[in-house]
Amino acid sequence: MKRIIIFLLLGVAFTSCKSTSTAVSKNESKRENRTLVNNLIEKATDNIGVRYKAGGTTKSGFDCSGLVYTTFESENIKLPRSSYDQAKIGKVIPLNDAKKGDLIFFKTNKSRQINHVGLITEANSDEVKFVHSSTSKGVIISSTKEPYYKNSFEQVNRVLP
DSSP states (O other), X not given: OHHHHHHHHHHHHHHHHHHHHHHHHHHHHHHHHHHHHHHHHHXXXXXXXXXXXXXXXXXXXXXXXXXHHHHHHTTTXXXXXXXXXXXXXXXXXXXXXXXTTOEEEEOOTTOSSOOEEEEEEEEETTEEEEEEEETTTEEEEEETTSHHHHHHEEEEEEOOO
Protein backbone atom coordinates (compact mmCIF):
# COMPACT_ATOMS: atom_id res chain seq x y z
CA MET A 1 0.00 0.00 0.00
CA LYS A 2 2.82 2.36 0.94
CA ARG A 3 4.49 1.70 -2.46
CA ILE A 4 1.26 2.47 -4.33
CA ILE A 5 0.87 5.82 -2.53
CA ILE A 6 4.48 6.76 -3.26
CA PHE A 7 4.03 5.71 -6.90
CA LEU A 8 0.86 7.80 -7.22
CA LEU A 9 2.51 10.82 -5.59
CA LEU A 10 5.50 10.56 -7.94
CA GLY A 11 3.13 10.25 -10.91
CA VAL A 12 1.26 13.41 -9.90
CA ALA A 13 4.54 15.27 -9.31
CA PHE A 14 5.96 14.34 -12.73
CA THR A 15 2.71 15.09 -14.52
CA SER A 16 2.43 18.54 -12.98
CA CYS A 17 6.10 19.28 -13.79
CA LYS A 18 5.56 18.28 -17.39
CA SER A 19 2.52 20.52 -17.93
CA THR A 20 4.27 23.47 -16.32
CA SER A 21 7.36 23.07 -18.47
CA THR A 22 5.22 23.00 -21.62
CA ALA A 23 3.62 26.32 -20.68
CA VAL A 24 7.01 27.78 -19.82
CA SER A 25 8.53 26.65 -23.12
CA LYS A 26 5.63 28.20 -25.08
CA ASN A 27 6.14 31.50 -23.24
CA GLU A 28 9.90 31.31 -23.76
CA SER A 29 9.32 30.60 -27.45
CA LYS A 30 7.04 33.66 -27.79
CA ARG A 31 9.56 35.81 -25.92
CA GLU A 32 12.42 34.55 -28.11
CA ASN A 33 10.39 35.30 -31.24
CA ARG A 34 9.61 38.85 -30.00
CA THR A 35 13.31 39.36 -29.29
CA LEU A 36 14.23 38.06 -32.76
CA VAL A 37 11.69 40.36 -34.46
CA ASN A 38 12.90 43.36 -32.45
CA ASN A 39 16.54 42.54 -33.31
CA LEU A 40 15.69 42.33 -37.02
CA ILE A 41 13.83 45.65 -36.97
CA GLU A 42 16.64 47.31 -35.02
CA LYS A 43 19.26 45.98 -37.45
CA ALA A 44 17.29 47.20 -40.47
CA THR A 45 16.41 50.62 -39.03
CA ASP A 46 20.04 51.18 -38.01
CA ASN A 47 20.58 51.62 -41.76
CA ILE A 48 18.11 54.48 -42.19
CA GLY A 49 19.83 57.12 -44.29
CA VAL A 50 22.15 54.68 -46.11
CA ARG A 51 21.97 55.36 -49.84
CA TYR A 52 20.42 53.08 -52.46
CA LYS A 53 22.85 50.98 -54.45
CA ALA A 54 21.75 48.34 -56.96
CA GLY A 55 23.02 44.97 -55.75
CA GLY A 56 24.13 46.56 -52.48
CA THR A 57 24.34 44.63 -49.21
CA THR A 58 26.52 46.91 -47.07
CA LYS A 59 26.52 50.31 -45.32
CA SER A 60 27.95 51.76 -48.53
CA GLY A 61 24.55 51.10 -50.12
CA PHE A 62 21.59 48.69 -50.14
CA ASP A 63 18.99 47.69 -52.64
CA CYS A 64 15.65 46.61 -51.14
CA SER A 65 16.27 42.86 -51.13
CA GLY A 66 19.88 43.38 -50.06
CA LEU A 67 18.68 45.18 -46.93
CA VAL A 68 16.24 42.36 -46.09
CA TYR A 69 18.77 39.64 -46.97
CA THR A 70 21.53 41.21 -44.82
CA THR A 71 19.14 41.93 -41.94
CA PHE A 72 17.98 38.32 -41.70
CA GLU A 73 21.51 37.01 -42.25
CA SER A 74 22.56 38.94 -39.11
CA GLU A 75 20.33 36.51 -37.15
CA ASN A 76 21.59 33.47 -39.12
CA ILE A 77 18.39 33.25 -41.17
CA LYS A 78 19.08 32.52 -44.83
CA LEU A 79 16.78 34.13 -47.37
CA PRO A 80 17.06 34.24 -51.15
CA ARG A 81 18.83 37.33 -52.50
CA SER A 82 16.13 38.80 -54.78
CA SER A 83 12.73 40.22 -53.76
CA TYR A 84 11.08 38.01 -56.38
CA ASP A 85 12.53 34.88 -54.74
CA GLN A 86 12.00 36.18 -51.19
CA ALA A 87 8.29 36.43 -52.03
CA LYS A 88 8.22 32.64 -52.45
CA ILE A 89 9.38 32.01 -48.86
CA GLY A 90 7.05 31.59 -45.87
CA LYS A 91 3.29 31.88 -45.90
CA VAL A 92 1.31 34.56 -47.74
CA ILE A 93 -1.09 36.25 -45.32
CA PRO A 94 -3.72 39.00 -45.65
CA LEU A 95 -2.50 42.58 -45.20
CA ASN A 96 -4.83 43.05 -42.22
CA ASP A 97 -3.10 40.10 -40.46
CA ALA A 98 0.39 41.58 -40.96
CA LYS A 99 2.62 42.04 -37.93
CA LYS A 100 6.09 43.27 -37.09
CA GLY A 101 8.76 41.08 -38.69
CA ASP A 102 6.69 40.05 -41.73
CA LEU A 103 7.90 40.89 -45.23
CA ILE A 104 5.83 43.14 -47.50
CA PHE A 105 6.09 42.94 -51.29
CA PHE A 106 5.25 45.27 -54.14
CA LYS A 107 5.05 45.40 -57.92
CA THR A 108 6.39 48.88 -58.61
CA ASN A 109 6.64 50.85 -61.84
CA LYS A 110 3.94 48.72 -63.52
CA SER A 111 6.08 45.60 -63.18
CA ARG A 112 4.34 42.29 -63.87
CA GLN A 113 6.26 40.57 -61.09
CA ILE A 114 7.28 41.37 -57.54
CA ASN A 115 10.29 43.69 -57.58
CA HIS A 116 10.32 45.41 -54.19
CA VAL A 117 10.40 44.24 -50.55
CA GLY A 118 10.37 45.77 -47.08
CA LEU A 119 10.41 44.58 -43.47
CA ILE A 120 7.29 45.48 -41.47
CA THR A 121 8.12 47.60 -38.42
CA GLU A 122 4.58 48.42 -37.31
CA ALA A 123 1.12 47.14 -38.16
CA ASN A 124 -2.36 48.10 -37.06
CA SER A 125 -5.82 47.89 -38.58
CA ASP A 126 -5.46 50.80 -40.99
CA GLU A 127 -1.73 51.14 -41.67
CA VAL A 128 1.43 49.10 -42.10
CA LYS A 129 4.85 50.74 -41.81
CA PHE A 130 7.94 49.11 -43.26
CA VAL A 131 11.66 49.74 -43.58
CA HIS A 132 13.09 49.37 -47.08
CA SER A 133 15.61 50.82 -49.49
CA SER A 134 14.01 53.12 -52.04
CA THR A 135 15.85 54.04 -55.23
CA SER A 136 15.30 57.76 -54.62
CA LYS A 137 15.79 58.11 -50.85
CA GLY A 138 17.80 55.06 -49.74
CA VAL A 139 16.84 53.26 -46.53
CA ILE A 140 13.66 54.80 -45.10
CA ILE A 141 10.42 53.87 -43.36
CA SER A 142 7.30 54.12 -45.52
CA SER A 143 3.60 53.39 -45.08
CA THR A 144 0.87 51.56 -46.96
CA LYS A 145 -1.12 54.80 -46.60
CA GLU A 146 1.19 56.45 -49.14
CA PRO A 147 -0.53 56.25 -52.56
CA TYR A 148 2.57 54.84 -54.32
CA TYR A 149 2.78 51.85 -51.97
CA LYS A 150 -0.98 51.47 -51.57
CA ASN A 151 -1.30 51.13 -55.36
CA SER A 152 1.67 48.79 -55.86
CA PHE A 153 1.09 46.48 -52.85
CA GLU A 154 1.15 42.80 -53.77
CA GLN A 155 1.44 40.57 -50.67
CA VAL A 156 2.68 40.01 -47.11
CA ASN A 157 4.70 36.92 -46.20
CA ARG A 158 5.24 35.51 -42.72
CA VAL A 159 8.72 33.97 -42.73
CA LEU A 160 9.14 33.70 -38.94
CA PRO A 161 7.15 31.31 -36.73
